[in-house]
Amino acid sequence: MxxxxxxxxxxxxxxxxxxxxxxxxxxxxxxxxxxxxxxxxxxxxxxxxxxxxxxxxxxxxxxxxxxxxxxxxxxxxGLDVEEVVVGEVSELADFGLFVRLGPIDGLVHLSQITSDFITYDRKAGVFVSKNTKRTIKKGDTVYAKVSTVSMRNSIQDIKIALTMRADGFGKPEWIKEDKLKGIKEKRRKK
Structure with missing residues (x-):
């Protein structure tokens, strides 16, 4: 970073x-x-x-x-592909959300927010997942992984693509819920 x-x-x-x-x-x-x-x-x-x-x-x-x-x-x-970052959601759009990463924003495309189907409620200013009912809005802190970095000639031309689909990414509450769910499933198997 x-x-x-x-x-x-x-x-x-x-x-x-x-x-x-x-x-x-x-x-x-x-x-x-x-x-x-x-x-x-x-x-x-x-x-x-x-x-x-x-x-x-x-x-x-x-x-x-x-x-x-x-x-x-x-x-x-600077950012490297596969680098894990923590940032604040700075903006929501129909196609995804932007995460503030120091001096620039990275884009998490709608398809990369979660593995669950997700929709954008423009009125409420929130993304909602279909099955888990998890939400994400402006101001939320998220963990993401850098998937692509495109640097051209100026700062305005930098494009950062992020993903939060894998385990261990997304809002801290999601990560905690997934850990607890995993522990419960392991106990059931024993």
Missing amino acids: YYLYTITDSVSVPPKHMSEDAEGATTDILRSRYERTLDKDIGIILVVFNVRNISDGYILPADPNIHHDVTFDVLAF
């Missing part, structure tokens, strides 16, 4: 920042370049911090900027 990375890069400080100290100018430029961006290798970069090892500035021919080599840390958010 959340990862820390150390990055080394070169920063170009324009003349308008010459009156600032090198650390402040470099930090501002790094934040504007990296924060709230998508890197396909590490995920969404949330924050830049701990800027250090700023080299003495050097000038390139025909370039008015001062360049510094610098090391810094970033906090990034």
